[in-house]
Amino acid sequence: EGMDKQMTFEQSLRSREFEPDGPNYTPRISGIMHIENGTYNYAMSILKSNNGSPDSCNRYTFAYENPAAGEGHFIHTYKCDGDPLPSFEGEPKLIAVPDDIDAFTDTLWSSLNEDNKVSLFVRYIDIASGTCATRIVNKNQ
Incomplete structure (x- = not known):
């Protein structure tokens, strides 16, 4: 705001x-x-x-x-x-x-405390073009 x-x-x-x-x-x-x-x-x-x-x-x-x-x-x-x-x-x-969103997402998710993790949002942005890729992980899905 x-x-x-x-x-x-x-x-x-x-x-x-x-x-x-x-x-x-x-x-x-x-x-x-x-x-x-x-x-x-x-x-x-x-x-x-x-x-x-x-x-x-x-x-x-x-x-x-x-x-x-x-x-x-x-x-x-x-x-x-x-x-x-x-x-x-x-x-x-x-x-x-790393230059691999899926590998990075997996590393982050596996690093979180198993008892407390709920969800994770990861976004890679290509600075030159402005394009982006997004991954969302939710332990309930």
Whole structure:
């Protein structure tokens, strides 16, 4: 909504916080890509409680300009098991992105925690042409 009103990615996220699902207060993860003239950049954000306290929202944004082909980043919600669950910490993780959407989709799906995975959306975009391929995996289908 904020970006429709010409606000930046970061400004738009000011109207959001982590999920109000105490005691975990699940972090909210967002991302955006900008593609123009055969180049692209992207940004990722995580909004999380301050060490499990719902009284404060910590906001982190990571921007990647002219990223290398075959490389990507991801932020996961929690860093490990616990009670309450501890939020992800640090910079987004660098990952290899193969030139095969089906192989990448299979790798991601098989890497998710079996007890908690529900669905997965993967999209490959050809930066030069703008064409894209999409895969959706749902454990209930």
